[in-house]
Amino acid sequence: MLDRKRTTVDWIDVVWLLFIIGLAFLPPINEIHKQLILVTIGVFQFFEGRLIAGLPKRGRAYSVLIKIMLATLLLDHTGEMGINSSYYPIYYLPVVTAAIYFGPAATLFWTALTSLAYCSFLYPALQDYELTAEGSYQLAIRILFFFLAAMLVNRFVVENRRQVARYQALSQTLEETNRQLQRAEAEARRSERLAALGQLSAGLAHEIRNPLGVIKGSAEILAQKLKDSQPLSSELAGYISSEVNRLNALVARFLDFARPSNLDLRAQQISEIVDRALESVQSQSPNANVRIERHYAPALPEILADEQMCERVFVNLIQNAYQSMEAAADGGERVLRLSIAPESSNGREGVGITVEDTGPGVPLDLREQIFNPFFTSKKEGVGLGLAIVAKIVDDHRGWIRLEDNSAPGARFRVFLPASQEKS
Numbered sequence: 001m002l003d004r005k006r007t008t009v010d011w012i013d014v015v016w017l018l019f020i021i022g023l024a025f026l027p028p029i030n031e032i033h034k035q036l037i038l039v040t041i042g043v044f045q046f047f048e049g050r051l052i053a054g055l056p057k058r059g060r061a062y063s064v065l066i067k068i069m070l071a072t073l074l075l076d077h078t079g080e081m082g083i084n085s086s087y088y089p090i091y092y093l094p095v096v097t098a099a100i101y102f103g104p105a106a107t108l109f110w111t112a113l114t115s116l117a118y119c120s121f122l123y124p125a126l127q128d129y130e131l132t133a134e135g136s137y138q139l140a141i142r143i144l145f146f147f148l149a150a151m152l153v154n155r156f157v158v159e160n161r162r163q164v165a166r167y168q169a170l171s172q173t174l175e176e177t178n179r180q181l182q183r184a185e186a187e188a189r190r191s192e193r194l195a196a197l198g199q200l201s202a203g204l205a206h207e208i209r210n211p212l213g214v215i216k217g218s219a220e221i222l223a224q225k226l227k228d229s230q231p232l233s234s235e236l237a238g239y240i241s242s243e244v245n246r247l248n249a250l251v252a253r254f255l256d257f258a259r260p261s262n263l264d265l266r267a268q269q270i271s272e273i274v275d276r277a278l279e280s281v282q283s284q285s286p287n288a289n290v291r292i293e294r295h296y297a298p299a300l301p302e303i304l305a306d307e308q309m310c311e312r313v314f315v316n317l318i319q320n321a322y323q324s325m326e327a328a329a330d331g332g333e334r335v336l337r338l339s340i341a342p343e344s345s346n347g348r349e350g351v352g353i354t355v356e357d358t359g360p361g362v363p364l365d366l367r368e369q370i371f372n373p374f375f376t377s378k379k380e381g382v383g384l385g386l387a388i389v390a391k392i393v394d395d396h397r398g399w400i401r402l403e404d405n406s407a408p409g410a411r412f413r414v415f416l417p418a419s420q421e422k423s
């Protein structure tokens with residue numbers, strides 16, 4: 001790349017050095033100033049990269065300026081009159097350097113300045129000699145060649161720069177597409193896992209439900225019958241009944257997760273659904289001491305959604321946020337941030353909803369697993385909350401992601417397509 005900072009010596013610099021050594025062995029050979037200037041040009045060539053790296057703003061201009069000065073000095077020491085020196089092509093050095101570093105206008109400016117430096121030798125020469133027509137043509141031709149070389153090199157460099165920018169943009173697009181593909185693959189894998197587990201749990205839950213009903217009914221009858229004659233047995237039968245209730249609730253959750261989706265889709269305002277979900281969680285944990293921050297964009301598009309299912313999505317997410325902040329022992333402020341804004345994803349219009357908490361967040365190694373059914377890090381957890389969320393969001397043709405979050409806490413982002421969208 002042209003803008004690459006050259007801080008190391010490369011082979012081109014060595015070739016440069018060889019050219020300069022060649023010049024040193026051409027007449028006037030014993031002119032010490034000439035040799036010194038050539039050495040300076042050679043040394044400067046080595047350190048030019050560092051100068052530009054050290055002074056990224058002005059380094060290039062300084063570099064061209066120094067080369068003009070060195071070239072002028074060289075001409076001064078290689079001819080009786082500088083204007084007649086056969087070393088005048090040394091001026092191609094600053095001219096080409098400017099053409100490489102700058103755009104067309106600046107290249108013209110630097111070439112004009114170089115030509116001016118060259119013409120400055122006219123002044124002492126005109127003191128003793130007259131400028132012939134032949135001489136002035138030659139001077140004009142030389143200067144015009146400076147401009148020709150400058151514009152040719154610059155054109156090539158600018159075109160090259162454009163190509164590099166094009167390839168960079170292309171590679172960025174490719175990278176982004178690659179990332180999207182990987183994400184889509186991960187989501188597809190998750191959906192497959194969910195589908196397989198869903199079928200299994202549906203079958204199991206269904207089979208368990210019937211015997212549970214019989215056990216519960218029998219336990220209740222036993223408790224009733226033994227209430228007076230055997231109070232201890234009656235109490236035990238009561239335990240059976242209440243534990244069956246718990247099992248039933250669990251089975252109901254399995255079925256929630258596994259049931260083939262039968263969505264009752266209607267146009268809904270997502271902010272109302274999120275607010276209802278929040279109220280529901282708040283009523284379950286009234287002493288949670290969580291500050292709520294709402295960032296709802298005005299004029300949100302309606303979404304086509306099953307109201308109850310969607311509410312479940314946000315109840316589960318908000319519940320997790322509350323639980324994670326309760327579990328955090330640091331005693332810091334607990335904040336639940338809910339944001340809703342219009343969003344487009346892969347060309348589809350919809351709304352993006354973010355649920356963000358100030359809890360401990362999800363450890364990096366668990367990020368892939370938290371959406372798996374029955375994955376839980378909680379004592380009392382079942383591990384179905386996020387699996388249900390993912391399934392409902394999938395059924396709505398949206399997506400859910402746990403976002404990278406540099407701040408502590410977890411940030412879940414849900415996308416749901418707008419209702420006007422045609423399927």
Ligand SMILES: Nc1ncnc2c1ncn2[C@@H]1O[C@H](COP(=O)(O)OP(=O)(O)OP(=O)(O)O)[C@@H](O)[C@H]1O
Binds near residue numbers: 357384
């Ligand atoms: N906001 C959050 N902050 C930190 N970890 C979270 C958060 N939300 C989810 N997790 C992690 O993801 C795991 C799975 O969550 P999920 O809701 O599926 O199950 P659960 O909350 O453990 O149980 P339940 O089935 O009762 O919801 C949690 O156990 C927890 O480790």
Ligand SMILES: [Mg+2]
Binds near residue numbers: 319320384386
């Ligand atoms: Mg949960």
